[in-house]
Amino acid sequence: MAKNNPLIVIITAFLVLSLMFSLVKATSTNITTDQHALLALKDHITYDPTNRLAQNWSRSSSICNWIGITCGVHHHRVTVLNISYFGLAGTLPPQLGNLSFLQVLAIGNNSFSGSLPDELFFLGNLSSLRVVDLSYNQLSGTIPSSIFQISSLERLDLTSNMFDGQIPLTISKCQLQMLSLSYNIFTGHIPKEIGNLTMLKELYL
Template structure:
């Protein structure tokens, strides 16, 4: 009994020490460690042409008053670090992972280089993260998938290579994903199209290949998608557009699509901009496009379209730009095009069309 009693006392002593240690450890992450993390960042800046950090980030003033810094009123911790467009050059130190209350992290439009430290995975409160327009020149880090509260992720023009990680599909709160102007290759991961909150997906100007995921149609919240200037091929499945009532912009120009243009595009009733130029689309222009009465721009030039221009396009009375040049279209220009009183740019050259522009359009 005495032995058990002694063991119990010993266990309780260790438990109390553990609680004390945990409490002290928790206290170590405070406004002081926030300041230390920011000073570590300042120490890793090699070029600050305007001396913004050199003259402002000083221990003689409160960190909450430093340029680019905001603190929360409740916990008095750094919640915003935004040094966008400061023209800074340097590397990101691992100490930034200690900014545990950070919700906004903006580094875009600078010249940071090197790697993105794994310690940034500790920033679990982040909702906005933008590293765009820097010189990191590496692959998309897998730890980004642990930032499950992210709503905005900006990674465009960083020279990222490799593939888009499937794990980005874990970002269930994400609303905007910017990956344009990189060197990403491989296929578009289907996991991204499971993010039900996603509103904007920009993949423009990469080296992506393969087919366009048919699971795309499971994204009713999607407003904007740009996968132009890649190497995507195959066809656009009819079902792809069945459940996209909110889609406003669809840009797939500069790829290698070779199917007919799906008539189910007409189900995207909110579509305002349609860009499919510089592909190998065949067949006729679907007359159902005339049901997209919110359209302001249609770009389907430099492809292999045949047949006549459908008169139903005259229903798109908000149309401002119409581009069908360099196809194999035949017949005459339908007089219904004269209904397009908002049209300021129309390009129909390099086809086999007959007749003149309807007199209704001549001003």
């Protein structure tokens, strides 16, 4: 057994080094993925009155230093995207669904239009998302039912948009504490499943 020990040590060291290189590569890929997602959003901006994103969101600087962006202390991934009150116009790209560490998505009080891409929530990558604030924009179409599949979601504010259709029956799948659907053009009944939101503290219809 003693003669095999050096071989075991070498194999173990090789496996550890391989794992380390894999982790480094994965981290680099993840950060790059976050960057691509945010640059896709920048490309979908059609009006930026103060040129905040045009001047600040640059490949030459770390995304963790970009305006409106907060990164986690340990993993250095994007955890907060808050560009509320920037006066922006444009649409939301599906690539935002690749921000897999995102906890807060806040784009309120802008002029974003169009529908919410199905891929944004359908891919299931946003499993850490707690707050979604899309209020006071010009977003339209139906609410993707997949947004309510995010079990960590606590606050959803869709106030003052042009969302239509029925409120998804999947609404009780998450642990919402605050829900605002005010000032939209929904049709149909208020789903009884709202009564299953046992953590709900604020409801605005």
